[in-house]
Amino acid sequence: MWKYLIPLAFLATPAAAQEGPFSEGSEARSWNLAWEEPARFEATVVDMLCEVAGDCANECSTGRQLGLLRAADGVLTYPNKNNQGIFTGAAVDLAPYCGMEVEVDGLMIEDEYVGATNVYLVQRIRAAGEEEWVTANRWTDAWEVQFPEAAAEEGRWYRNDPRVLAEIEGEGYLGTGESWQEAWEITR
Numbered sequence: 001m002w003k004y005l006i007p008l009a010f011l012a013t014p015a016a017a018q019e020g021p022f023s024e025g026s027e028a029r030s031w032n033l034a035w036e037e038p039a040r041f042e043a044t045v046v047d048m049l050c051e052v053a054g055d056c057a058n059e060c061s062t063g064r065q066l067g068l069l070r071a072a073d074g075v076l077t078y079p080n081k082n083n084q085g086i087f088t089g090a091a092v093d094l095a096p097y098c099g100m101e102v103e104v105d106g107l108m109i110e111d112e113y114v115g116a117t118n119v120y121l122v123q124r125i126r127a128a129g130e131e132e133w134v135t136a137n138r139w140t141d142a143w144e145v146q147f148p149e150a151a152a153e154e155g156r157w158y159r160n161d162p163r164v165l166a167e168i169e170g171e172g173y174l175g176t177g178e179s180w181q182e183a184w185e186i187t188r
Helices: 002-012 048-051 091-095 138-146 148-152 163-169 180-187
Strands: 035-046 064-072 075-079 099-113 116-127
Touching: 035 048, 048 064, 048 075, 064 091, 075 099, 091 116, 091 138, 138 148
Parallel strands: 075 116
Antiparallel strands: 035 064, 035 099, 064 075, 099 116
């Protein structure tokens, strides 16, 4: 039996970071994610709805998802995570640079077989021509400013976030509209 389990253990082990086309000069810290590559490149910070769908009326306004249009090849890259351990987006970190040329350093996720293409985890950012990097970790600070009463409570942010609590109240813990106990019974 053990001879079958040992090969399976290697499937669960993430591969070491790969060297991709944008890895030169990158100082990105590995997260040991499958298909990650260090990636440092220049780009324009763009509003995703404007860039993809032409919905530019509220371009770069609060709450809009931001992307990186790479200077080297014109490819739109989706920065869906910042440098924080919590899985928060990078829009808060990119917002001050919307419409500007920047240089970013982080991890690119590329795997054509599962459809992960140009997914980016931005760790550092700086305006074009600037010397100093800014660590992409502003999400929690911005959340505390937006929800000071929730931030003052004990526990993790998502346990106190009024948006999360309203969603649970309206849709239940599993999005079924039922209590989590009732939903759990249905799924067992």
